[in-house]
Amino acid sequence: MAIQPVPDAPATVPFPGLNEKAAGTYNALxxxxxxxxxxxxxGIKALGDNVLNNANETKTNADIAVAKAGEGVAARDVAVAAAITALTAPGTLATSTTSMTIAQxxxxxxxxAGKNLRAGMFVTIGAPGGQVMYGRIQFYDNATGEIEVFVSYTEGAGTYSQWTVAVSGPPARIPRNKLFYYGGA
Structure with a gap:
């Protein structure tokens, strides 16, 4: 049974006051x-039954919500594990010791060599300390490991020779430490 609106308490005739004795109407009232x-x-029992039913329905709905939340958390954990596996998959994660300066x-x-990379894929090229270049692969030779990336966005500066290259999405071009509000539609 679904949650029902609480019925009105039954109306009552008021109990007579002592002043009704003097008027002679006390006994009749x-x-x-x-x-x-x-x-x-x-009427009071029906009201109590309604409140009990609503409480039981609320508990049942809460139990269902808790179970669904548990399913959601489990699904999230599976998705996170899959995403981590995808991001760190041997075919899409690489390193380089080529000396490069951070620049567009x-x-x-x-x-x-032998990475699962293709021209057109977006990659993030990171150096220790959060120095990053984002770009799109222009060329990758699967046999030699030679790669060329069109870098369109950078964070940081300097020349480094210890790089991690990972498949990523296109750069969002949102500066770090900025708060944005989207009202949605």
Whole structure:
């Protein structure tokens, strides 16, 4: 049974006041009040039954929500594990010891051969300390590991010879430490 609106409490005839004794109407009013009690008790029981039903339905719905939340957390954990596996898959993660300066342009460097990389894929090229270049692969030789990336966005500066190359999405071009509000539509 679904949650139901709470019914109104049954109406009652007010119990007579002592001033009714002087008017001579006390006994008749007390009798009328007593006669309504069986109907009133049935109404109060219906009200209590309704509240109990609603409480049970609420608990059932809460139990279902907790179970669904557990399913959602489990699905999230599976998705996170799959994403981590994809990001760190041997075919899409590479390293390079080519000395490069962080800059926009088309650096050519060497990574491991045999990676599952193709022209047109976006990659993030990171150096220790958070220095990063983002770009699109222009060329990759699967046999030699030679790669050329069109770098369109950078963070940081300097020349490094310890790089990690990972498949990524296109750069969002959102500066770090900036707060944006999207009202949605």
């Amino acid at each position: 007390a009798y009328a009040w007593g006669n309504q009690m069986p109907t009133y008790a049935v 342009g088309e650096p050519a460097f060497v990574i491991e």
